[in-house]
Amino acid sequence: MMPTPDILPHRFPVRLVDRITVFDPGRSLTAVKAVTANEPCYRDLANTAPYPSVLVIESWCQAALVLVLEGREAEPDSVPVLGSMSDVEVLGPVWPGDVLTHEVHLTRSWVGTWIIEGTAHVAGTPVLSVGQAVVAVRDRTVLEDA
Amino acid sequence: MIAAAPLRAIDHVTTSDGEDGVTRLVAVKRVTSGDPYMPGHFPGMPMFPAVFVLEGVRQAVVTALCPESHLDIAEVRSARLLAPIWGGDRIVLAIAVEGRGGRWRCTVDCRRGQDGPRAAVLDVVLAEPGAAPEPGNTAELAAAAGAVSGVAAGPDHAAIRSMLPVRHPMLLVDDVTTLSGDTQIRTVKAVTTGEPCYADVPDGAPSSAYSYPRSLLLESFGQSAAVLWLSGRDDTTALAGTLPVLAGIRNCRFHDTVRPGDTVEHVVRVDHRMGAQALFTGESWVERRKVASVGTLIAAARSVETLRGADLSVSSA
Numbered sequence: 515m516m517p518t519p520d521i522l523p524h525r526f527p528v529r530l531v532d533r534i535t536v537f538d539p540g541r542s543l544t545a546v547k548a549v550t551a552n553e554p555c556y557r558d559l560a561n562t563a564p565y566p567s568v569l570v571i572e573s574w575c576q577a578a579l580v581l582v583l584e585g586r587e588a589e590p591d592s593v594p595v596l597g598s599m600s601d602v603e604v605l606g607p608v609w610p611g612d613v614l615t616h617e618v619h620l621t622r623s624w625v626g627t628w629i630i631e632g633t634a635h636v637a638g639t640p641v642l643s644v645g646q647a648v649v650a651v652r653d654r655t656v657l658e659d660a
Numbered sequence: 661m662i663a664a665a666p667l668r669a670i671d672h673v674t675t676s677d678g679e680d681g682v683t684r685l686v687a688v689k690r691v692t693s694g695d696p697y698m699p700g701h702f703p704g705m706p707m708f709p710a711v712f713v714l715e716g717v718r719q720a721v722v723t724a725l726c727p728e729s730h731l732d733i734a735e736v737r738s739a740r741l742l743a744p745i746w747g748g749d750r751i752v753l754a755i756a757v758e759g760r761g762g763r764w765r766c767t768v769d770c771r772r773g774q775d776g777p778r779a780a781v782l783d784v785v786l787a788e789p790g791a792a793p794e795p796g797n798t799a800e801l802a803a804a805a806g807a808v809s810g811v812a813a814g815p816d817h818a819a820i821r822s823m824l825p826v827r828h829p830m831l832l833v834d835d836v837t838t839l840s841g842d843t844q845i846r847t848v849k850a851v852t853t854g855e856p857c858y859a860d861v862p863d864g865a866p867s868s869a870y871s872y873p874r875s876l877l878l879e880s881f882g883q884s885a886a887v888l889w890l891s892g893r894d895d896t897t898a899l900a901g902t903l904p905v906l907a908g909i910r911n912c913r914f915h916d917t918v919r920p921g922d923t924v925e926h927v928v929r930v931d932h933r934m935g936a937q938a939l940f941t942g943e944s945w946v947e948r949r950k951v952a953s954v955g956t957l958i959a960a961a962r963s964v965e966t967l968r969g970a971d972l973s974v975s976s977a
Binding site: 518519520526527528529530531532533546547548549550551552553554556557609610611612613 | 817828829830831832833834835848849850851852853854855856858859863864867919920921922923
């Protein structure tokens with residue numbers, strides 16, 4: 515069965531994955547996120563601007579997280595966090611009306627840690643490349659004390 | 661069933677049985693300028709979007725008659741918008757509902773206050789989505805693209821913003837794909853879960869709860885018509901001091917659902933222009949699925965003084 519974005523801990527207005535379209539458990543997935551001028555980030559933009567790159571990256575990371583979370587038993591006291599990213603390249607602007615397609619691939623993993631790489635494109639034009647993202651699952655209390 | 665909705669479009673609804681299988685509902689809504697979507701429609705002069713009266717009808721019938729259903733707007737047989745609704749107004753919807761074969765025909769009289777001036781008269785059909793889907797016609801979409809000569813790239817993002825008197829969260833046109841003279845426009849509106857209408861959809865809700873509100877889809881179509889209308893006017897000064905408002909709808913049908921991740925493409929054509937009014941027709945598509953068709957949409961350029969001052973009566977709507 516295709517995962518739904520409900521598995522993410524993110525909620526409105528920061529849930530930035532609309533749909534999973536391809537899912538290969540423990541290996542890869544494809545997710546889409548449509549971009550519209552009606553999103554909160556456009557509230558205060560007096561003039562037009564491309565979709566913020568940080569939100570493109572966040573959206574890609576959420577797609578990566580779906581891949582991680584779909585392979586695990588639910589643990590109520592654990593929180594998935596982004597540990598680090600490297601070789602991240604923003605390759606082009608994203609505009610309202612565009613649909614982001616995220617490709618994420620698991621390259622390595624060990625207990626509680628996953629290494630993921632991938633890309634994002636809009637109608638075949640690359641807009642983001644991620645060489646490596648490290649996702650870790652941490653105990654909620656550890657995070658709260660940190 | 662909590663489904664995506666632009667706002668709580670009614671405060672409460674009461675039911676009384678009428679005759680001949682007709683159920684009568686009375687729904688009340690106190691409109692406030694703090695209601696969701698109001699600040700963007702129109703900035704500095706927040707007016708209750710007329711399409712939200714349609715949303716109110718849907719919510720009233722679902723709440724009163726079938727709370728577990730996913731009833732949605734299937735047809736707007738006719739709608740006449742007669743007077744603006746402002747923050748502070750209390751609107752009363754008198755709805756006569758006749759259910760037959762899974763379709764709920766609603767005849768609606770919307771007034772400002774119990775016996776106040778008439779704001780809208782509607783003839784709407786509600787149905788479960790998918791009850792009677794109409795397959796998209798790919799040939800028709802292709803024909804719509806190529807039928808008109810003189811196709812050019814439309815106004816860019818900045819131009820759309822400068823043209824339309826709406827802002828976040830009510831700016832429902834993302835891009836203009838093509839503008840064919842002053843006769844046809846193709847626009848794009850992407851739908852995502854980050855939009856305010858999805859704020860209250862609960863975890864674990866079925867995918868049907870994510871159906872994009874048809875009131876907003878219609879508003880998006882109407883805004884596309886406004887861009888076409890305003891782009892085509894050489895005498896833009898004639899529109900100075902006016903707002904383009906929705907005056908009426910005839911023969912609008914919804915064929916399929918729109919979900920987050922979808923990109924809606926509106927194809928809007930001018931049917932007729934007559935001074936301060938214009939008639940439009942068109943369809944809305946998601947890839948090759950036709951999701952809506954609009955027989956006639958009537959837009960009117962109203963002077964700000966007229967809107968503020970008096971109740972309107974719209975001719976020929």
